[in-house]
Amino acid sequence: MTKPIILVTGATGKTGSAVVSELVKLGWPVRAVVRTLDARSERLKKDGVEVVAADLFDPEQLFRAMQGTSRAYYCPPFNSYMIQSAAAFVVSAQKARLEAIVGLSQWLASPSHPSLLTRQHWLIDQLFSMIPGVTHTIVNPGYFADNYLRLINFAAHFGILPNLTGNSRNAPPSNEDIARVAVSALIDPAKHAGKTYRPTGPALLSVKDMTKILSRVLKRKVVPIDMPMSMFLKAARAEGVSAFELSGFRYYIEDHKRGAFEMGAPTNDVYDVTGQQPEDFETIARRYAALPKARMSMENKLRALVDFMRIGFTPGYDLDRYEQEQRYPLPAYPTFATDSEVWGNEHSLKGGAAKFGFQGINDIYEARV
Known part of the structure; x- marks a missing residue:
């Protein structure tokens, strides 16, 4: 029996590339949607993947890319x-008669969150669930392991890991485990129709716990260094992170401190859906430690030192002014996840906000925007 073609958007991104890799490994035909044709898309072609360039905001281009496919992984653009x-x-899905969509969402998704991106994730979840004749599965991971490990070079060369989240904990999932959950839903959509899965790692960890693990992996002492948000914004801008991404990220840090990623974690979703145990933080960290930028050499250490010094000369974003200038639609009563009755009910966390006793988001939000 011929297997149907599966469409993957964001195919050169963190989860999209992992979804493509897993599908190819399992012998499924893949059509990868990319924004531009470049070296990354060429690598996909060499793996036998059909590659098409399409604008995710253009319904005509999307329809052409989607024709002949039956199922799709939708990774929304950061926009x-x-x-x-x-x-x-x-x-496009209706015109192309798609049968199933697996959408990447967010653990924090709720209608009144202070982050525009998070509010839109919630709207997309609702929208996709209403498409007649198309099954929909939501994958809503929390704070990725990648968010901590993207600074692996500082840990490797200087023995420090910047910490924005205090002592709050998380069970961070790997990109690969998120992808494996999505792929399981794509290859058996009827079984997973209407379901929501939250892939996590196997254990709750603080940043302090993570540095102990990194010390083993890197074979040197690594310590957490509290980083003020102002310095983080400078560092992120120096790395090319956009103001839009950071305008939401700063709220996620507050969510993290409030315990939003601890609530309900860890889950059994990775094992229950894929039959494989989720990767622990040490396994994920070893993969990042093998990256070229983390390998011990004088050249890499000098490069990391230059990157660190560059932070001091990079202006940070003024995110308050940025949000005002964008004229985003604002919720009447912005509410962090841990304070949201809607979020608590939808995530089976009855009374979650009351449990933690958090208040004051309106004061915080009004002061910013």
Whole structure:
């Protein structure tokens, strides 16, 4: 029996590339949607993947890319008009008679969150669930392991890991485990129709716990260094992170401190859906430690030192002004996840906000915007 072609958006991104890799490994035909044709898309072609360039905001291009496929992994673009991309995807899915969509969402997704991106994730979840005749599965991971390990070079060369989240804990999932959950839903959509899965790692960890693990992996002492948000914004800008991404990320840090990623974690979803145990933080860290930038050499150490010094000369974003200038639609009563009754009910965390006793988001949000 011929296997149906599976469409993958964001195919050169963190989860999209892992979804493509897993599908190819399992022998499924893949059509990868990329924004531009480059070296990364050429590597996909060499793996036998059909590659098409398409604008995720253009319904005509999406429809052409989608024709002949039966199932799709939708990884929304990091863009303030993300909801337009989702609407274009819905129109195209109906015209192309798609049978199933697996959508990457967010653990924090809720209608009144202070982050525009998070509010749009919630709207997209609702929108996709309403498409007639198309099954929908939500994958809503929390704070990825990648968010901690993208600074592995500082840990490797200087023995420090910047910490923004205090002593709060998380069970961080790997990109690969997130992808394996998505792939399981793509290859058996009827079994997973209407389900929501939250892939996590196997254990709750603080950043202090993570540095102990990194000390073993890197064979040197690694310590957490509290980093003020102002310095983080400078460092992120120096690394090319956009103001839009950071405008939401700063709220996620507050969510993290409030315990949003501890609630309900860890889950059994990775094992229950894929039959494989989730990767622990040490396994993930060893993969990052093998990256070229983390390998011990004088050249890499000098490069890391230059990157660190560059932070001091990089202006940080003024995110308050940025959000004002963008004129984003604002919720009447912005609410962090841990304070949200809707979020608590949808995540089976009855009374979650009351349990932690958090208040004051309106004061915080009004002061910023």
